[in-house]
Amino acid sequence: MKDDLTARAHTWLTEDPDPDTRTELAQLIESGDVKELEARFSGTLQFGTAGLRGELGAGPMRMNRTVVIRAAAGLAAHLKKNGHENGLVVIGYDARHKSKDFARDTAAVMTGAGLRAAVLPRPLPTPVLAFAIRHLGAVAGVEVTASHNPPRDNGYKVYLGDGSQIVPPADAEIAAEIEAIGSLLDVPRPDTGWETLDDAVLDAYLARTDAVLAAGSPRTARTVYTAMHGVGKDTLLAAFARAGFPTPDLVAEQADPDPDFPTVAFPNPEEPGAMDLAFAKAGETDPDLIIANDPDADRCAVAVKDNRTKDDRTKDDRTQDDNGWRMLSGDEVGSLLATHLVTRGAHGTFAESIVSSSLLGRIAEKAGLPYEETLTGFKWIARVEGLRFGYEEALGYCVDPEGVRDKDGITAALLITELASGLKEQGRTLTDLLDDIAVEHGLHATDQLSVRVEDLSIIARAMERLREHPPTELAGLPVTEAEDLTRGTDRLPPTDGLRYTLTGARVIVRPSGTEPKLKCYLEVVIPVTGHADLPTARTKATALLTTIKQDLSAAAGI
Numbered sequence: 001m002k003d004d005l006t007a008r009a010h011t012w013l014t015e016d017p018d019p020d021t022r023t024e025l026a027q028l029i030e031s032g033d034v035k036e037l038e039a040r041f042s043g044t045l046q047f048g049t050a051g052l053r054g055e056l057g058a059g060p061m062r063m064n065r066t067v068v069i070r071a072a073a074g075l076a077a078h079l080k081k082n083g084h085e086n087g088l089v090v091i092g093y094d095a096r097h098k099s100k101d102f103a104r105d106t107a108a109v110m111t112g113a114g115l116r117a118a119v120l121p122r123p124l125p126t127p128v129l130a131f132a133i134r135h136l137g138a139v140a141g142v143e144v145t146a147s148h149n150p151p152r153d154n155g156y157k158v159y160l161g162d163g164s165q166i167v168p169p170a171d172a173e174i175a176a177e178i179e180a181i182g183s184l185l186d187v188p189r190p191d192t193g194w195e196t197l198d199d200a201v202l203d204a205y206l207a208r209t210d211a212v213l214a215a216g217s218p219r220t221a222r223t224v225y226t227a228m229h230g231v232g233k234d235t236l237l238a239a240f241a242r243a244g245f246p247t248p249d250l251v252a253e254q255a256d257p258d259p260d261f262p263t264v265a266f267p268n269p270e271e272p273g274a275m276d277l278a279f280a281k282a283g284e285t286d287p288d289l290i291i292a293n294d295p296d297a298d299r300c301a302v303a304v305k306d307n308r309t310k311d312d313r314t315k316d317d318r319t320q321d322d323n324g325w326r327m328l329s330g331d332e333v334g335s336l337l338a339t340h341l342v343t344r345g346a347h348g349t350f351a352e353s354i355v356s357s358s359l360l361g362r363i364a365e366k367a368g369l370p371y372e373e374t375l376t377g378f379k380w381i382a383r384v385e386g387l388r389f390g391y392e393e394a395l396g397y398c399v400d401p402e403g404v405r406d407k408d409g410i411t412a413a414l415l416i417t418e419l420a421s422g423l424k425e426q427g428r429t430l431t432d433l434l435d436d437i438a439v440e441h442g443l444h445a446t447d448q449l450s451v452r453v454e455d456l457s458i459i460a461r462a463m464e465r466l467r468e469h470p471p472t473e474l475a476g477l478p479v480t481e482a483e484d485l486t487r488g489t490d491r492l493p494p495t496d497g498l499r500y501t502l503t504g505a506r507v508i509v510r511p512s513g514t515e516p517k518l519k520c521y522l523e524v525v526i527p528v529t530g531h532a533d534l535p536t537a538r539t540k541a542t543a544l545l546t547t548i549k550q551d552l553s554a555a556a557g558i
Helices: 002-015 019-031 034-041 065-081 099-112 126-136 170-179 200-212 233-243 276-285 330-343 359-367 409-425 430-441 457-468 531-556
Strands: 052-055 088-093 116-119 140-144 153-160 223-226 289-293 300-305 325-327 349-353 371-374 387-392 396-398 443-452 477-484 498-502 505-511 517-526
Touching: 002 019, 002 034, 019 034, 052 065, 065 088, 065 099, 065 140, 065 153, 065 170, 088 099, 088 126, 099 116, 099 140, 099 153, 126 140, 126 153, 126 200, 126 409, 200 233, 200 409, 223 233, 223 276, 233 409, 276 289, 276 300, 276 325, 289 409, 300 409, 300 430, 330 359, 330 387, 330 396, 330 409, 330 430, 330 443, 349 359, 359 371, 359 430, 396 409, 409 430, 430 443, 430 531, 443 457, 443 531, 457 498, 457 505, 457 517, 457 531, 505 531, 517 531
Parallel strands: 088 116, 088 140, 223 289, 349 371, 349 387
Antiparallel strands: 052 153, 140 153, 289 300, 300 325, 387 396, 443 517, 477 498, 498 505, 505 517
């Protein structure tokens, strides 16, 4: 066993083009670290609808140049097999460790395969790459990013020519082509032959952002902005300047790209502590709202000042700062943007993932607009016919589907700041509008039970336990329908998930597609007759969500 493991490691070493990972692997072989070698060579990173994502390092179970070159060669073979022999592939990348190397390798492989390749001029937001695919008429795009994952990770996201991420069966077809790649030494990788784009494509993206806003709308809201050590700052500042908004006050410690993300444990605005520096900056400047992007700027987080006293706030208010600043949930921002677009007279379909709040459906229905529910991920939302607005609870919003057929944290930031500006002119705030929405449609309160694991078998056991012994009630609410989504529904293709419909509530349980997490999405809906009912409704919702979470955790054994 050990001899076979060492032989595989030596074979990998002979093909590895990266001196950093060659040195790393040689040291592992030299030290005889069987446990670590087994972890690196126990299989291969699986290419799926999320592309590739994993920890950087040597070996087939890590993200490295060898894995990326094989992925690029598989994608090139897939494109050629589907009639795109001379097609253009656009490649973008973030500022993580090795991202630029992975982008260059991809360009070299595409060029060597007879395709045309164009690389964005520098690390830029993922939505710029998604825009560039459609703008340049490319047959595919690649974004090298691990989004909001920890610093040790990187990833490889693939788009097809419609500008949206791959879905089945393309993922399996590309995976099969990757598997068929023989020796890496047989993959042509010229040193030149691809194009490095100039700023024209970025300028075109920025010009497109103007279309997100209504002509003549107020542009007065003041913001604090954090790029979370990612690539969003320059693009967002340029978009805000074009729009005529006040220049955002930057969280200086997080403004510039840094692949080590030194001020945050996880570079995700949703994680505890990630927004602390932004809250501190807001305490100095007293803005109207706080805007945060994740490191590749496809997500947008929003925080607002809550003027209620601590005693009047409930746990679902997500207060994270002693001065009253609180993060809005993705569902709250989604409902605000949807309401704003309805007020502006938007036409077209509103869409969201199944784990997002059912409130969007109510907003669309009252406005007489089509509404669709999709599987989790923008790869599904972006494909909804006639899409006008799409969102998912994990801070992703598509507000300009003709320009960017993916989530876009830059244009979402523009639209929420326009809404805040209009409310400011009326002496109102985003929280005032959230109260109005609750009175009109009922209070939709959401929460998550999210369990991060080291051992993925824990997730499998929890899902198996729930399938074998589904709960009949949660928080005293009877489960009226229990659905195993692996069987699909009349409107959704199969997916690994469970959905429980309760009287006045809903629960969805699924393994995360990008992180080692079991994620449980909870929603309760409390009827409200007027603004005076809201404090009582919030208290009731919080109590229900807390008990549902406890009961579900017990049922899943987590």
